Amino acid sequence: MGDARKVSDLFESTPDGVLAHFSDAERDFLIQLLELLADVGSAAGDPAAARLDPVVYPDDPLAEEEYRRLMRSEIDEARVADRSAYQMVLESKGDVTMSFPEAEAVMRVVGEGRLALAARLGIRVEGDTETLDKDDRSALDYLAYVQGNLIEVLSTRLPSI
């Protein structure tokens, strides 16, 4: 697990939700995650698919099959809802206020995009990111920055216990 940068100029917490200030370049980059995520699992043996849908019963294929049968549509629907919210936010012009559930959806999609990208780049254990080229590393770092900023804003809404 890595660390997010602690700069917080992307999001502001407001009484109605989270105000996002994305530049056009940021929107153009972030919207591409939807294409990446839609492609996950399209090829056999895609490491991103294995990472986003981990096996629940590693030692019991029958229980695993049953779990998939029961939960498949629920998982798919949750992802469709998250990605629609993400698309709506990123296609808005100028600053946009996300409701808190929308902000959480954006936080999850950015995280999923990061996981899918890292899996396809062969990141398996701590330290693997050291071998990445500059562009790939910047992409993962930028996504960590966006997600880290959102976590910071959303954490203030959790009960302080």
Add this chain to the structure above:
Amino acid sequence: MTAPASTRPDEDLAADVARPWNVVLWNDPVNLTEYVVFVLRKLFGHSLEKATKLTMQVHHGGRAVVASGPREKSEFDCYRLHHHGLWATLEK
């Protein structure tokens, strides 16, 4: 038709059925530490202190049991963790 069981189910089996399922969270090199803490607080209502302790256990020890209970509830917990991009499995 099957013949009536000649013995009662042994105690080991009964004990196994009663044993709760554990939701195991595994370390991964990509998710942010603060994200894991956030998700554990949000999904399980853990305090910041407990969520941080579990996250550190995962980070340094490779895994931690983050919830346990009946099978159906544990499967739902696993689903919620996967929905948040965390790597979770179930075990007894």
